[in-house]
Amino acid sequence: MKFLQRILDFIDSFTERRSRSLASTVSRRSALVRVGRVMVAGAFVLPVLPFDRTSQAFAATHGGGGDGKKKDPTATDCDYWRYCAVDGFLCSCCGGSQTTCPPGTTPSKVTWVGTCHNPADGRDYLVSYNDCCGRTSCGRCFCNTNDGDRPGYRMGVHNDVNWCMANDSSVYHCTVSVIVGVAEQ
CATH class of the missing domain: 2.60.30.10 (Methylamine/Aralkylamine dehydrogenase light chain)
Structure with missing residues (x-):
């Protein structure tokens, strides 16, 4: 059990360090820009659907x-x-x-x-x-x-x-x- 607890503690601390590091270098605006770019790129990749005319x-x-x-x-x-x-x-x-x-x-x-x-x-x-x-x-x-x-x-x-x-x-x-x-x- 102690071995499993050490692995979980390591994963928790690693995730916390990476999250804090990312939060200190990336602004909310740049994150929104990245999400927007992914959404626009996805719109070009998806097939065009037919229209009911x-x-x-x-x-x-x-x-x-x-x-x-x-x-x-x-x-x-x-x-x-x-x-x-x-x-x-x-x-x-x-x-x-x-x-x-x-x-x-x-x-x-x-x-x-x-x-x-x-x-x-x-x-x-x-x-x-x-x-x-x-x-x-x-x-x-x-x-x-x-x-x-x-x-x-x-x-x-x-x-x-x-x-x-x-x-x-x-x-x-x-x-x-x-x-x-x-x-x-």
């Missing part, structure tokens, strides 16, 4: 719709109805299609969703805009329609964001538009 998608109904929109499903210009809220280079001009990323790229883990009106059938569709990541920007067929877009200080409802930030490579290449459902009336 259903309320903003519903608010954007009939956005970009109209009889002037193109009905061609192979359209590579911004007038095609499903591009009503796109902001970026169309993957259909960059080696991919409207719904698939070009070879050598990966779809972003987070996306933004818009509601677009299809003039062919008169229905509104939820369209997920996925950035394709991993290669430098395509540079062709740039569209910036932004129907239903919200201010940039609300990142989850703003489409002018590099959505590749959650991927292994945050380099943006182009954007696909995938229909994910029919908007409820």
Whole structure:
């Protein structure tokens, strides 16, 4: 028992000496700065979580719709109805299609969703805009329609964001538009 008591006494005295030494050399302000740095660094390390944009998608109904929109499903210009809220280079001009990323790229883990009106059938569709990541920007067929877009200080409802930030490579290449459902009336 005496041996165990000596070990515990040694641990107590060592801990007390280290704590007093640390307290005499480190101020509260510097400790707060260190904690703040750890918190900020942790924010960049954590993966970006997806956003629930259903309320903003519903608010954007009939956005970009109209009889002037193109009905061609192979359209590579911004007038095609499903591009009503796109902001970026169309993957259909960059080696991919409207719904698939070009070879050598990966779809972003987070996306933004818009509601677009299809003039062919008169229905509104939820369209997920996925950035394709991993290669430098395509540079062709740039569209910036932004129907239903919200201010940039609300990142989850703003489409002018590099959505590749959650991927292994945050380099943006182009954007696909995938229909994910029919908007409820």
